[in-house]
Amino acid sequence: MAVSQSTAMRFQQSDPDVRLMLRVKEDDAVAYEELVRKYHPRLVRLMRSIGPSPDLAEDLAQETFLRVFRARHRYEPGAKFSTWLFTIAANVGRNAARRLGRRKEVNEVDAPRNQDASHAGLLAASALEASGLMPTRLAEGKERGELVRMAVQSLGERQRTALMLSRFENMSYIEIAEAMDMTTPAVKSLLSRARVNLRELLQPYIDTGVVPDEVRS
Structure with missing residues (x-):
């Protein structure tokens, strides 16, 4: 869904992380690293709870950041950056749960938990x-x-x-x-x-x- 210019400007002005992501959109590696440093611990913590296994939290956080990087050129600030990021994270967590669920149906073995x-x-x-x-x-x-x-x-x-x-x-x-x-x-x-x-x-x-x-x- 297209984001109106006024909406994009509002979030750009109010959210410093949106401004960082707009720099990432222009292939600014420093801005991307800053967002990763800021959100990595929060994503890992979230994935330990919403992912299929705490053991996968680090991998799922990295997958989320990878999706952010791949989507950078399509990014439009239609919400706070954290809302956009956690939308991606929720999808990553759901997909991982489905994949693990299918493997459990075949193997009937639960993933270990640390x-x-x-x-x-x-x-x-x-x-x-x-x-x-x-x-x-x-x-x-x-x-x-x-x-x-x-x-x-x-x-x-x-x-x-x-x-x-x-x-x-x-x-x-x-x-x-x-x-x-x-x-x-x-x-x-x-x-x-x-x-x-x-x-x-x-x-x-x-x-x-x-x-x-x-x-x-």
Whole structure:
């Protein structure tokens, strides 16, 4: 879809990363490296949650940047740069999940998962806050992080993506809607369901200390 000149000018003036991407469009390698340095950690963190396996997060982040580079000459600033970038990232994550899903159907073997304590702790805090639960019975550190990671992974793909964009990237409903090709009311409903599902998944552990089968699976 074509971007109007006024829209392009508005984002160019308001978003320094859009200005960097416009330099990338003109084959400015320094500008591209600056965007990679700024967004690489955020993309890896996102891919650990929305991708099919934390082990693939680095590769999926690199694939996202590669797509950005290949699309540079077609780039038009119709949104914040981060919204455009995470739209690409969401597509990369979905495609990777489909590819891995097809391989699992053939091999019936799950991809291995590595633990990342710092990411798990941050994910735990954000997911618990999103669910509205008070973690009075949850152990600190690795155990809590692993439990909530499993709970988040058990959410549907779209709920998980919306939750991560909201909690980690502080994206608005409108920005998430643009990134996920949804309407704003649909995003609000999706996030509401994600919070309810997280609460239902985590409540039994908080009440009894027993990890539910839905989280283990």
